[in-house]
Amino acid sequence: MAPVPKGATVAVTGSAGFIGGWVVRRLLDKGYRVRACVRNADDGERTGFLKAMPGYASGRLTLHSADLDNAGSLDDIFAGCHGVCHVAHVSSYSDHEYVRMVCDHLIESVNKSRTVSRVVVTSSIAAVMSEADIQEFVRRPTFYEDRYPDEENPRRTPQRQGYSMGKVIAQRAFSDAAEASGDWDAITCCPADNVGPILSPHQKNMGPWQHNIETMLLGKYNQNGGYRPWMIVDVRDDADCHIGLLESVHVGNGERYIAWSTDTRNVEDICADIDRLLPELGHDTPEVTDPFPDRIKAREAEYRAIWAGCDLRNDRIKAVTGMEFRPLDESIRDCVESLLTVAKVKPVLREGFEHRVA
Ligand SMILES: NC(=O)c1ccc[n+]([C@@H]2O[C@H](COP(=O)([O-])OP(=O)(O)OC[C@H]3O[C@@H](n4cnc5c(N)ncnc54)[C@H](OP(=O)(O)O)[C@@H]3O)[C@@H](O)[C@H]2O)c1
Numbered sequence: 484m485a486p487v488p489k490g491a492t493v494a495v496t497g498s499a500g501f502i503g504g505w506v507v508r509r510l511l512d513k514g515y516r517v518r519a520c521v522r523n524a525d526d527g528e529r530t531g532f533l534k535a536m537p538g539y540a541s542g543r544l545t546l547h548s549a550d551l552d553n554a555g556s557l558d559d560i561f562a563g564c565h566g567v568c569h570v571a572h573v574s575s576y577s578d579h580e581y582v583r584m585v586c587d588h589l590i591e592s593v594n595k596s597r598t599v600s601r602v603v604v605t606s607s608i609a610a611v612m613s614e615a616d617i618q619e620f621v622r623r624p625t626f627y628e629d630r631y632p633d634e635e636n637p638r639r640t641p642q643r644q645g646y647s648m649g650k651v652i653a654q655r656a657f658s659d660a661a662e663a664s665g666d667w668d669a670i671t672c673c674p675a676d677n678v679g680p681i682l683s684p685h686q687k688n689m690g691p692w693q694h695n696i697e698t699m700l701l702g703k704y705n706q707n708g709g710y711r712p713w714m715i716v717d718v719r720d721d722a723d724c725h726i727g728l729l730e731s732v733h734v735g736n737g738e739r740y741i742a743w744s745t746d747t748r749n750v751e752d753i754c755a756d757i758d759r760l761l762p763e764l765g766h767d768t769p770e771v772t773d774p775f776p777d778r779i780k781a782r783e784a785e786y787r788a789i790w791a792g793c794d795l796r797n798d799r800i801k802a803v804t805g806m807e808f809r810p811l812d813e814s815i816r817d818c819v820e821s822l823l824t825v826a827k828v829k830p831v832l833r834e835g836f837e838h839r840v841a
Pocket residue numbers: 496497498499500501502503520521522523529549550551552570571572573574605606607608673674675676677678686689690691692
């Protein structure tokens with residue numbers, strides 16, 4: 484199917500969110516017309532930042548209230564759009580009937596539009612590498628698009644792995660529907676751990692990664708699950724990946740692409756990086772606490788060695804979009820500065836330093 488034309492009209496679900504907000508912003512920067520879908524366009528706390536974007540004043544950006552749980556809520560919004568970025572979360576990932584229902588709502592609205600030629604569906608690296616058994620990373624350590632979690636593992640249940648499973652279900656629902664339609668294609672984007680600047684104060688509590696940096700600033704931080712290092716994409720690069728996939732002439736229905744820089748970093752290093760990158764701030768780097776039971780702690784070295792043996796790949800998204808990913812230091816620095824300025828977070832500082840923002 485055709486990529487969206489330059490300057491086309493694109494609908495973005497989850498526009499009030501961290502990634503969705505940046506997809507809106509970058510689409511506007513690139514000259515597109517944007518229909519931002521939020522649950523409540525009148526909720527100033529969540530949509531004020533969208534209304535402050537220059538495209539809103541001119542009408543190039545419009546805001547629309549739509550709850551994905553309600554069939555038909557997107558019909559009028561998608562009518563006349565060339566592209567859709569379906570970035571929004573859904574209310575539950577463990578109830579897979581519900582996940583399918585929400586997909587059907589979106590798919591029906593895309594089909595009814597008769598104008599949409601491409602949908603980019605936001606999935607996650609969880610749909611690539613969330614494993615019920617960590618030894619699976621020893622058996623299959625290369626993280627690339629054809630890798631799926633071991634779907635035969637009996638411990639891969641909706642209760643334990645609902646998010647990862649729900650994302651795979653959504654990917655397949657959209658691909659199958661697009662194939663059946665023949666009028667549009669569905670390309671899935673699998674983002675990694677998003678770090679970078681927030682655009683609105685409410686986004687500091689979402690994430691989780693920007694929220695984790697907020698907790699570091701506030702003097703607390705826990706070890707990451709299974710001692711997994713953060714596997715990063717800058718939220719601005721993630722948005723550009725979504726747009727690149729809308730525009731690319733090299734992608735086809737049913738394909739998916741991982742959006743990450745392939746940079747990884749352990750949580751204790753990220754915590755210390757705040758002071759390394761912004762020594763003027765005087766951040767009092769907290770100790771990273773390890774909340775895991777002793778039986779997990781005893782295997783820390785083994786787990787870390789397994790992660791160190793994993794090979795993260797982004798060859799494919801680079802090839803089809805021309806993307807270059809920014810270094811993680813830039814994402815951490817800009818995330819911290821946005822938390823201070825946009826959300827007015829007051830970090831714990833060492834003696835002799837003062838808060839600069841009231
Ligand atoms: N953040 C990450 O590191 C990361 C990594 C991998 C994948 N992802 C995926 O990327 C997407 C966006 O993540 P994010 O971090 O930007 O999330 P976020 O900041 O929490 O934003 C998600 C948005 O989803 C919207 N939403 C939730 N339920 C909805 C419903 N029933 N109907 C309509 N909208 C609904 C919310 O809209 P309102 O604000 O309007 O209520 C919210 O703004 C998700 O699909 C997530 O799985 C994120």
